[in-house]
Amino acid sequence: MEQPAEPQKKRRPRVGVFVCHCGINIAGVVKIPEVLERAGKMQDVVVTKDYKYCCSDPGQQMIRDSIKADGLDRVVVACCSPTLHETTFRDACAEAGLNPYLCEIANIREQCSWVTEDKDKATDKATEIIRTTKAKAENDVPLEAVTVPINKRALVVGAGIAGIQAALDIANAGYEVVLVEKEPSIGGHMAQLSETFPTLDCSQCILTPRTVETGRHPKIKLLTYSEIDNVSGYVGNFKVRIRQKARYVDFKTCTGCGACLEKCAGRTEARFERGLVRGKAIYRLLPQAVPNRPVIDAKACVYLTKGKCGICAKVCPTGAIRYDDADKFVEEEVGAIVLATGYELFDATRLASYGFGQVPDVVDGLAFERLLSASGPTSGEVKRPSDGRTPKKVVFVQCAGSRDSTTGMPYCSKICCMYTAKQAILYRHRVHDGQATICYIDVRTPGKGFEEFYKRATDDGIQYLRGKVSKIFRQGDKVMVWASDTLAGRKVELEADMVVLATAVVASPDGVALARKLKAQIDSHGFMTEAHPKLRPVETLTAGFFLAGCGQGPKDIPETVAQASAAAAKVLAMFGNTRLTHSPTTAQVDEEICVGCGYCERTCAYEAVKVDPALKKAVVNAALCEGCGACAVACPSGAMSHRNATKKAIFEMADSF
Amino acid sequence: MRKYVYYPGCTLYTKARNLDLCARRAAEKVGFELTEMPSWNCCGAIYNATSDDLAAQVGPVRNLAKASQLGEKLVTLCAACYNVLKRVQDRLDQPGNEVESERLKTFVDEKWGPADEPQGHTERSVKVLHYLEVLKNDVGWDRVKEKVTKPLAKLKVASYYGCLMVRPKEVLGFDDAENPQVMDDLMRVLGAEPTKFDFKAECCGGYLVVNRREVAKAASQKILDNARAWGAEAIVTTCPLCQYNLDKLRVLTDGSLPVFYFTQLLGVAVGLNQDELGLEHNAGDTAGFLRSKGLI
Numbered sequence: 001m002e003q004p005a006e007p008q009k010k011r012r013p014r015v016g017v018f019v020c021h022c023g024i025n026i027a028g029v030v031k032i033p034e035v036l037e038r039a040g041k042m043q044d045v046v047v048t049k050d051y052k053y054c055c056s057d058p059g060q061q062m063i064r065d066s067i068k069a070d071g072l073d074r075v076v077v078a079c080c081s082p083t084l085h086e087t088t089f090r091d092a093c094a095e096a097g098l099n100p101y102l103c104e105i106a107n108i109r110e111q112c113s114w115v116t117e118d119k120d121k122a123t124d125k126a127t128e129i130i131r132t133t134k135a136k137a138e139n140d141v142p143l144e145a146v147t148v149p150i151n152k153r154a155l156v157v158g159a160g161i162a163g164i165q166a167a168l169d170i171a172n173a174g175y176e177v178v179l180v181e182k183e184p185s186i187g188g189h190m191a192q193l194s195e196t197f198p199t200l201d202c203s204q205c206i207l208t209p210r211t212v213e214t215g216r217h218p219k220i221k222l223l224t225y226s227e228i229d230n231v232s233g234y235v236g237n238f239k240v241r242i243r244q245k246a247r248y249v250d251f252k253t254c255t256g257c258g259a260c261l262e263k264c265a266g267r268t269e270a271r272f273e274r275g276l277v278r279g280k281a282i283y284r285l286l287p288q289a290v291p292n293r294p295v296i297d298a299k300a301c302v303y304l305t306k307g308k309c310g311i312c313a314k315v316c317p318t319g320a321i322r323y324d325d326a327d328k329f330v331e332e333e334v335g336a337i338v339l340a341t342g343y344e345l346f347d348a349t350r351l352a353s354y355g356f357g358q359v360p361d362v363v364d365g366l367a368f369e370r371l372l373s374a375s376g377p378t379s380g381e382v383k384r385p386s387d388g389r390t391p392k393k394v395v396f397v398q399c400a401g402s403r404d405s406t407t408g409m410p411y412c413s414k415i416c417c418m419y420t421a422k423q424a425i426l427y428r429h430r431v432h433d434g435q436a437t438i439c440y441i442d443v444r445t446p447g448k449g450f451e452e453f454y455k456r457a458t459d460d461g462i463q464y465l466r467g468k469v470s471k472i473f474r475q476g477d478k479v480m481v482w483a484s485d486t487l488a489g490r491k492v493e494l495e496a497d498m499v500v501l502a503t504a505v506v507a508s509p510d511g512v513a514l515a516r517k518l519k520a521q522i523d524s525h526g527f528m529t530e531a532h533p534k535l536r537p538v539e540t541l542t543a544g545f546f547l548a549g550c551g552q553g554p555k556d557i558p559e560t561v562a563q564a565s566a567a568a569a570k571v572l573a574m575f576g577n578t579r580l581t582h583s584p585t586t587a588q589v590d591e592e593i594c595v596g597c598g599y600c601e602r603t604c605a606y607e608a609v610k611v612d613p614a615l616k617k618a619v620v621n622a623a624l625c626e627g628c629g630a631c632a633v634a635c636p637s638g639a640m641s642h643r644n645a646t647k648k649a650i651f652e653m654a655d656s657f
Numbered sequence: 658m659r660k661y662v663y664y665p666g667c668t669l670y671t672k673a674r675n676l677d678l679c680a681r682r683a684a685e686k687v688g689f690e691l692t693e694m695p696s697w698n699c700c701g702a703i704y705n706a707t708s709d710d711l712a713a714q715v716g717p718v719r720n721l722a723k724a725s726q727l728g729e730k731l732v733t734l735c736a737a738c739y740n741v742l743k744r745v746q747d748r749l750d751q752p753g754n755e756v757e758s759e760r761l762k763t764f765v766d767e768k769w770g771p772a773d774e775p776q777g778h779t780e781r782s783v784k785v786l787h788y789l790e791v792l793k794n795d796v797g798w799d800r801v802k803e804k805v806t807k808p809l810a811k812l813k814v815a816s817y818y819g820c821l822m823v824r825p826k827e828v829l830g831f832d833d834a835e836n837p838q839v840m841d842d843l844m845r846v847l848g849a850e851p852t853k854f855d856f857k858a859e860c861c862g863g864y865l866v867v868n869r870r871e872v873a874k875a876a877s878q879k880i881l882d883n884a885r886a887w888g889a890e891a892i893v894t895t896c897p898l899c900q901y902n903l904d905k906l907r908v909l910t911d912g913s914l915p916v917f918y919f920t921q922l923l924g925v926a927v928g929l930n931q932d933e934l935g936l937e938h939n940a941g942d943t944a945g946f947l948r949s950k951g952l953i
Contacts, residue, residue, distance in 0.1 A: 352836030358853055473855030473883065 013138050016047045016072040017130060018063055020054035020079035022109055027052075029113040031123040035078070038127045042134060046070055055085050063089065064096035072098065074137040078106040078130050084532075099142035101585065101644055106133035128657055135656040139649035143584040146622045150236040151335040152575045155180065157228055157514065160188020161207065161557060162549025162564040163340035164214050169568030170338075171219035175575055178332045179214065180242055181224045182510060185289035187211050188342055192272065194372035194380070196557055197422040198453035204375060208288055215290040221332075225295055227510070229329060231518050232607065234624045235544030236335045236580045246325040248296035248304070249282070254320035256284075256292035260312035268300035270377075274367035276385055277377040282312050286375055296321075336544050336571045339520060339528060340564065341511025343550035346401040346409065346504040354400060354501060355472040360386040361479050362472055362499045364400075365419060372426050382430045384498045387477070391434065391497030394427055395481045396420045397469045398440040401504035409504045411525065414554040416502035417444045421457040423500060428460055437463040437494060439483045447556065465492065472499055505554040519605070520545050527553045538567040543582075546570050585643050586625035587632060589618045593639035600631035600640050609640075659795055662728040662783070663691035664720060666700050666738040673735065673897035675935025679924030680734055680788060686927040687796055687804045691732060694724055700738040703864075704745070714761055717745040722767035725783040734788045734920065736821040736896035740829065743785040747828045750782060787822070787831065789839050789895065789919070798846045806928040808848025810950050814922070815854040815889035815914075816840035817880065819899040823858050834858065840893060840919055847926040852887045856880045861902040870906070877902045881914055891946070893919045904940045915943045925952050 017039040021027035036048045047070045051059045054077060066072060075098065077089045082105040090100035108126040116122035152175050156167045159181035167179045179186075191211075193203035214220055223242055230241040249260075266281025273279065281300035284292065302309035303323060313321035345364050348356035355362045361384045363371075370376040371383065384391045398420055402413040417440070424436040438457075443464070445451040458464060467484035474480070481494040507526035515522045520540055521529040528551050531539040538547050548564035549555070555563070574580070587600070587609065596616035600609045608624035609631050611617070618631075618640065629642045641647060669677035684691050698716055705713035720742060724731040733739045749758045762769070770781035792801055818837045826834035837858060841851035859880060862873025881903060884892055892914050894900050904916040916939065924934050931953050936944045947953045 352833060353855075355855065471855070471859075475883075475886065 013044050013074045014046045014072050015044045015074040016066050017045055017076045019050040021052045026109050026113045029122045030126045034123050035126050039130050054079055055088050060092040063092050067096040067098050075103040076106055076133050076137050078108045080109040081107050101143040102140050104133050104137040106130045131656050132653040135653045136649050140644045146582040146584050147579040148236050148623045150580055151333055153334045154336045154571050155334040156338040158340035158342050159186035160342045161190045162560045164210050165561050165564035166338045166548050166568045167220055169565050170571055171217050173572050176219050178221045180226050182227050184225045184295045185285050193369050197418045198449040211290040238334050240332045242330050244328045246327050248325045250320040250322050253318045254293045259315045263311045263315050265309055266300040266302045268297050273370050273377050338546045338567050340548040341551035342508045343505045344508050346506045348501050348503045353471045359474045364501050364503045368423055368500045393435045393496045394498045395494050395496040396438045396500045398502045400501035413505040415556050420502050421454050424462045425457050439465050439469050511551045582623050585627045586622045587620045588643055590639045591617050593637050594618050599634040603630045603634040659689040661691055661730050661732040662724045663693045664733045666735045668897040675938040676918040678935045680920040682929050682933050683923045683927050687801050701741040704741045717741050718761045719765045722769055725769050725781050726772040731783045731785050739787045740821040744828050746785050793839055802846050805926045807926055809926055812849040813852050813888055813890045814844045814849045815852050815884035815892050817892050817894045818858050819896045852889045854887050856883045861899040873902050874906045877906055892916045895919055909941045915946045
């Protein structure tokens with residue numbers, strides 16, 4: 001029997017426990033009636049209810065109704081992870097007039113039903129999770145969300161088709177965009193492509209109007225040959241430091257006439273041409289470059305390395321060459337950041353048995369694009385690198401690195417089945433008596449018009465051979481390919497003039513480095529991680545960062561463009577508000593206790609805590625604080641605590657167990 | 658001086674004397690000591706992958722037990738011995754394999770661990786190493802280089818590893834299974850020039866030489882042709898079976914590549930006498946070849 005409450009004592013909290021079945025996700029393992037019964041006996045629990053899907057409208061209504069009917073002042077929802085539905089249930093509580101921060105989530109799905117097989121043990125565990133969460137809820141105090149103003153300018157990192165699309169969409173809605181590209185001109189890998197699958201429209205013809213529009217857009221500030229040096233601040237108010245690499249060509253004076261390109265004596269690898277030809281020290285990626293201004297590769301420039309030559313400066317009609325140029329830094333303030341850092345092809349020299357890098361006529365997919373492209377080094381004629389002859393037999397090798405756990409890339413690169421079919425078709429367009437063989441593991445055609453396109457390739461006489469290639473090597477002037485025909489069950493040796501490897505798509509290493517710098521989440525392969533794989537595909541868990549393009553995972557052009565527009569829409573939705581809210585469950589300082597030792601400042605990963613040198617007290621910037629609690633642990637005096645996860649609350653949670 | 662238990666295996670006493678002799682002498686030169694384990698028996702010759710035929714594991718298990726009584730590291734030279742012993746050791750140590758392991762140990766009934774300690778006192782297994790691993794990891798390339806008195810005059814050498822040295826890579830972990838490097842590195846240290854070579858770890862024909870001689874011959878020929886195409890003047894190998902197939906199956910013509918054991922070229926470089934190199938066991942005029950390069 002309950003003791004009669006003493007009049008001077010604080011009123012006991014009134015807790016409601018709501019247990020979600022999550023279909024059979026929870027109810028299939030956890031015995032819900034038992035959990036309800038045990039929860040009902042816990043101190044202060046005045047009501048327990050369950051529902052098949054608490055997150056649905058009837059489920060939320062049940063909670064709202066109960067708050068009013070039962071006079072609840074604490075709500076515990078036992079369901080999935082708080083990363084999924086904490087906001088959902090807190091909003092429901094707020095609608096019913098309860099401060100949302102008095103609602104706590106007991107995760108009995110990811111941390112219980114999904115990882116426990118024994119039903120009795122799962123039921124016990126769910127009960128204890130609810131009990132400890134209830135103890136936390138009872139210690140909660142009402143909080144008000146922190147709001148911050150928004151700087152309605154966006155930064156887009158990477159100006160491939162993803163970055164271009166996102167930048168144009170945001171700019172066309174009337175907001176300023178800073179578009180940063182590490183290469184001297186924009187367009188990314190799409191500018192390297194010949195024609196695009198499955199329609200075979202020319203990549204240049206669909207890309208160049210967009211690059212031109214980007215270059216001329218009054219709302220887009222284009223910073224090419226630039227990299228992100230540092231980002232500080234928080235959603236709505238980022239400060240970005242951008243390093244503009246030394247171009248050695250004055251951007252304003254240069255007219256892009258190209259006189260310097262003719263005479264330059266310095267030689268270097270032409271990255272854009274995938275090593276098929278040697279490039280010059282002063283270069284632009286392509287004649288249709290935006291901006292159409294060359295830069296000098298300092299490592300290859302004869303003048304900059306040896307102090308002699310200087311021919312570009314002599315021939316330049318406008319005197320735009322600046323040998324004394326140096327890296328510059330600019331600061332930009334923005335409210336949102338779109339990360340469109342793109343992809344690279346896996347370095348196929350790591351596939352030791354495929355001869356890449358040793359046999360000149362073994363090239364990767366992008367190199368073959370350059371051979372097919374009208375703006376490429378052979379003007380679109382297919383000529384093999386070793387001797388310039390037209391290859392009569394070309395073997396295409398799919399999954400070169402992809403779908404192979406031994407290379408560390410167990411994933412499917414998604415675009416290779418289609419681009420290989422396209423390359424084989426285009427090769428047969430150029431070389432009518434040419435024979436194309438495609439070695440594949442599976443052909444995957446899950447896009448609009450893809451299966452029909454694959455059919456077109458097989459109807460065109462392109463040979464598909466099912467089996468993985470084991471070895472590629474040179475024999476005389478031929479390239480030998482050892483493969484297997486798993487349908488016929490035999491080993492085959494193919495004699496080819498040229499081999500094209502559909503090498504795996506990997507996240508751009510620069511993008512990975514940037515993600516690390518920005519503390520944006522990446523997966524084990526370096527691809528950036530979306531906030532939710534289905535429901536928040538272009539947001540990240542860091543508020544204010546959005547994703548577009550292959551930096552998030554391999555994808556084709558239409559999908560990239562769609563995702564970029566989605567990221568832009570998210571940015572615009574944010575810019576539609578005047579202020580942003582930020583969770584108030586942050587660190588707080590008890591200034592009476594704090595001695596300004598600075599442990600917290602050194603612990604903070606978000607630069608949210610600073611010791612005020614005059615006051616000798618720690619100060620928390622609530623807008624920056626992510627509420628991780630590290631400072632509260634580090635604090636030797638106990639001055640630092642975490643709102644609604646105080647030391648007292650945590651000890652009571654442990655005690656209740 | 659570092660001490661190792663040495664397991665030569667049968668071939669090194671017969672057809673592959675040239676692999677064994679200079680290996681022992683060269684070890685002394687570069688600074689480690691091989692003590693041949695007494696009363697060793699057949700390594701098993703080929704790793705038996707059948708899971709219920711334990712009798713096939715008995716031979717290698719006894720060797721491993723005997724070796725553990727003498728020391729912690731067991732060195733082999735023959736690629737087949739290395740492959741079998743290392744895989745059987747791995748199988749004994751495999752978690753979840755305790756029952757099989759115990760049955761084998763009981764059957765073999767040998768003491769595991771130092772001979773002078775009472776039974777059951779120490780359960781010490783032995784680490785199986787290849788001679789090349791000792792050179793690379795324990796001695797170190799720098800020290801090997803110091804001991805080179807006759808650099809190999811930029812001889813263009815294709816390093817042939819065969820299958821047994823490198824696979825399965827999960828167990829042997831010897832080197833990159835597709836593009837192994839350790840013998841190439843050794844050749845570089847000895848003053849030779851390792852060539853590119855596509856067939857480093859392809860099959861030489863193996864035991865098919867017994868019943869399908871023409872298959873083994875064709876397989877070996879491909880390897881030799883590829884080495885020559887990359888400009889090799891000689892091949893080095895570490896496996897007696899590979900050496901046999903590459904060296905003895907072919908019809909020697911002018912310009913045939915000599916096929917050496919790596920220990921023979923190591924011996925040349927560290928200044929062993931000609932009679933310690935066992936050149937008479939190789940096909941063709943290998944001595945003449947080395948003489949023409951000014952190496953002996």
